[in-house]
Amino acid sequence: MSGAEWKAMRQIVTPTFSSAKMKAMFPLIAECAQTLKNSLLKESLAEVNVPDFMTRFTTDVIGSCAFGVDPGSLKDPESPFLKMSQKMFKIDRSTVLKRYCRTFFPKLFKFLNLRTYSKDVETFFTTIIKKVLDERRATGVQRHDFLQLMLNVQKTETSFVMTDTLIISNSFIFMLAGLESSSTTLSFCLYELAKDKHIQDDLRTEIVDCLERYGGINYEAVCSMRLVNQAVLETLRLHPPTPLTTRLCTSACTLNGTDLSVRVRDPVLIPLYCIQRDAQHFPNPDKFNLERFKETNPPGFLAFGEGPRSCPGARFAQLTVAAALAALLSSFEIEPCSMTTSTIVYDPRSVMLKNKGGIWLKFVPL
Incomplete structure (x- = not known):
């Protein structure tokens, strides 16, 4: 989507992520965080496959907030919604080639009538x-979720026609942008906290204080968790779920300090991982250091993009991860286990950043 159509849609979608809307939607996130905690307490596993549990959590959050249903992924690992979402994110060589074709050769992608997702996945969620x-x-029942916000726009907006097709498309985008990226961020954050007990204890102290002050995991409590937010942002800097992003040039230019010219409609790959590990922007870049985000997001932090096309759902993603951390750290001590890798080695076969040896941790009830 580009040009006037994109701008109109952006103006419609952005207000759905306002503070007031997020506050109204937050109980859905908090409920999923509570289920995550209860599931881990019930399982009593000595060694937890963290990405598996966090994916089930974010699947329930996205299902509840973007699709208006309860996927039941945390209660049932065989949930049809979970299985289809996993199929949606399954990456093989064919999928990678199709995605690059869509980015760099969009006309060819359209001419060949290629799909990046199978028909049964699209049919299931549609x-x-x-x-x-x-x-x-039919019933007039309303719910504080993303789907209802889109439905309200359809009823009231006169300058832009919000069709059912656009509502479905936006729900798909919500899932694509938020499900695996949030679960990956959570997994890496828990890994870093398990490796640094001092930081973990500091976060737990803040979390317990905020939960007592505001009466549980609610919007006000999570928004008051300064250290937790810093931990989320530092995780996104150190382990950006998507290590690169693409943009399309809209105005011809020559890059400063080079003779490299970029033409209109040239696709540009932006290496987020490399920029965010650059010592020029972040001294001692390989160290997990919450102090980097004590005041504001420093230059060079691009996990949510930058400019007009930055991620409109950034706040939603941060709230989702923070709610899970609040539920987990207030109930468990997170420790390395026998299957925890000593260092992170990224899987070269994965499009998103994933540890080659997986992330396995121990959750000890407090």
Whole structure:
């Protein structure tokens, strides 16, 4: 989506992530965080496959907030919603080639009628959304979720036609942007905290204080967790889920200090991982250091993008990760286990950053 159509959609979508909207939606996130905690207490596993649990958590959050349903992923590892979302994110060589073709040769991608996701995945999620939309229109029942916000826009907005197709597309985008990136961030953050007990204890002290002050995991409590937010941002700097991003040039230019010219509509790859590990921007860049984000986001931090096309759901993602951390750190001591790797070695076969040996940790009830 580009040009006027993108701008109109952006103006519609951005207000759905306002503080007031996030506050109204937060109980859905908090409920999933509570289920995550209870699931780990129930499992009583000595060694936890962290990415697996965190993916089930973010699947429940996205299902609840973007699709208006309860996927039940944390309660049932065989949940159809979970299985289909996993299929959606399954990456093989064919998928990688198709995605690069879509980015660098969009006309060819369209001409060949290629798909980056299988038809059954699209049909499954489209059917869910259509069913929820039909039920809400028929009953008048409303819910504080992303789907309802889109439905309200459809009813009230006159300058932009919000079709059901656009509602479905935005729900897909919500899932693509938030599900695996949030679970990956959570997994790496828990790994870093397990390796540094001092930082983990500092976060736990802050979390317990905020939960007591505000009466549990709610919007006000999570927004008051300064150290937790710093930990989330530092994790995103050190381990950006997507190590690079793409942009399309809209105005011809020559890059400063070079003779490299970029033409209109040239796709540009931006190496987020390299920029965020550059010692010029972040001294001692390989160290997990919360102090980097004590005041504000420093120059060179691009985990959510920058400029007009920065991620509109950044706050939602931060709240999701923070809510999970609050639920977990207030209930468990996170420790390395026999399967925890001593260092992070990224899997070269993965599009998103993943540890080659997985992330396994021990969750000891307090």
